[in-house]
Amino acid sequence: MSVEWKSVRTYDEIVYEKCEEGIAKITINRPEKHNAFTPHTIDELIDAFSDSRNDGNVGAIILTGMGDKAFCSGGDQMVRGDGGYVGNDQIPRLNLLDLQRLMRFTPKPIIAMVAGYAIGGGHGLHVISDLTIAADNAIFGQTESRVGSVDAGYGQGFLAEIVGQKKAREIYYLSLQYSAEEADKMGLVNKVVPLEQLEEETINWAKQLVAKSPTALRLMKASFNADTDGLAGLQQLGGDATLLYYRTEESKEGRDAFKEKREPDFSKFPRFP
Numbered sequence: 001m002s003v004e005w006k007s008v009r010t011y012d013e014i015v016y017e018k019c020e021e022g023i024a025k026i027t028i029n030r031p032e033k034h035n036a037f038t039p040h041t042i043d044e045l046i047d048a049f050s051d052s053r054n055d056g057n058v059g060a061i062i063l064t065g066m067g068d069k070a071f072c073s074g075g076d077q078m079v080r081g082d083g084g085y086v087g088n089d090q091i092p093r094l095n096l097l098d099l100q101r102l103m104r105f106t107p108k109p110i111i112a113m114v115a116g117y118a119i120g121g122g123h124g125l126h127v128i129s130d131l132t133i134a135a136d137n138a139i140f141g142q143t144e145s146r147v148g149s150v151d152a153g154y155g156q157g158f159l160a161e162i163v164g165q166k167k168a169r170e171i172y173y174l175s176l177q178y179s180a181e182e183a184d185k186m187g188l189v190n191k192v193v194p195l196e197q198l199e200e201e202t203i204n205w206a207k208q209l210v211a212k213s214p215t216a217l218r219l220m221k222a223s224f225n226a227d228t229d230g231l232a233g234l235q236q237l238g239g240d241a242t243l244l245y246y247r248t249e250e251s252k253e254g255r256d257a258f259k260e261k262r263e264p265d266f267s268k269f270p271r272f273p
């Protein structure tokens with residue numbers, strides 16, 4: 001069931017690979033820091049996710065962390081300044097929020113492949129992913145009430161959608177940690193497998209997704225997101241309807257009539273009830 005990964009681009013803090021089976025794998029590569037991310041890591045993740053989104057050969061995206069100790073331990077507290085996380089340009093940023101939106105609006109399924117810690121903003125990344133496959137050594141939790149941070153919007157809101165308001169408040173307010181088994185019971189992960197089977201199992205899920213109708217998956221993701229994403233969610237769903245409409249003869253008639261400098265004739269197109 002294994003695949004042959006090929007490097008796509010060289011980055012400083014992530015590894016980005018694809019395989020012929022139509023799967024992209026994005027790996028946060030700072031294992032010495034439990035894969036904590038900096039603004040630069042986030043910029044690189046945005047670049048790789050954008051490429052995966054644009055590549056018509058990619059049907060599923062795996063997000064993971066290097067090594068088996070951590071998926072991601074959130075923002076690197078050593079580069080946290082007073083107005084955000086400070087990159088090489090010395091400007092404090094919260095660009096994780098841009099990445100979260102990109103992951104939500106990428107019309108392809110994203111699978112978080114979690115070994116070890118998924119903590120803080122790193123936990124948020126798995127929460128926002130469409131699916132999560134966890135190793136039996138995975139540990140989940142938020143730390144924001146301990147380190148003085150808030151993951152408003154998707155981080156908190158979508159967690160509450162998944163585990164319910166009471167449990168989400170417990171997770172955020174108390175900064176506790178939860179085992180893979182506990183996460184499974186909460187519906188926070190799709191499957192727990194022994195660590196040594198994690199990649200094989202995740203690839204198996206990704207392959208099944210790649211074989212499914214891309215338009216069905218696109219519309220499903222948009223409609224799952226629509227009620228939690230407000231107008232931006234409706235925009236995505238409406239945009240998908242427009243995408244389908246653009247491919248119809250009815251829509252092409254309007255475009256062609258304009259180009260041919262004539263009145264469009266929509267009389268032959270049906271009005272469904």
Ligand SMILES: CC(C)(COP(=O)(O)OP(=O)(O)OC[C@H]1O[C@@H](n2cnc3c(N)ncnc32)[C@H](O)[C@@H]1OP(=O)(O)O)[C@@H](O)C(=O)NCCC(=O)NCCSC(=O)CCC(=O)c1ccccc1C(=O)O
Pocket residue numbers: 032033034036037038039042073074075076077078085093094095096097117119120121122143144147149
């Ligand atoms: C995850 C732990 C519970 C693991 O504990 P343990 O097994 O004992 O390992 P450690 O010895 O603690 O860790 C090993 C090594 O890694 C370093 N490290 C771990 N996590 C971080 C981190 N988050 N930042 C920096 N360094 C980290 C640790 O210091 C050790 O290094 P040594 O050199 O060996 O000492 C435990 O590690 C832990 O609790 N970690 C902190 C988790 C945490 O609080 N994360 C932050 C939550 S808040 C957040 O993520 C917001 C993010 C964010 O806002 C943001 C960040 C960056 C850009 C943009 C944004 C944004 O837009 O929002």
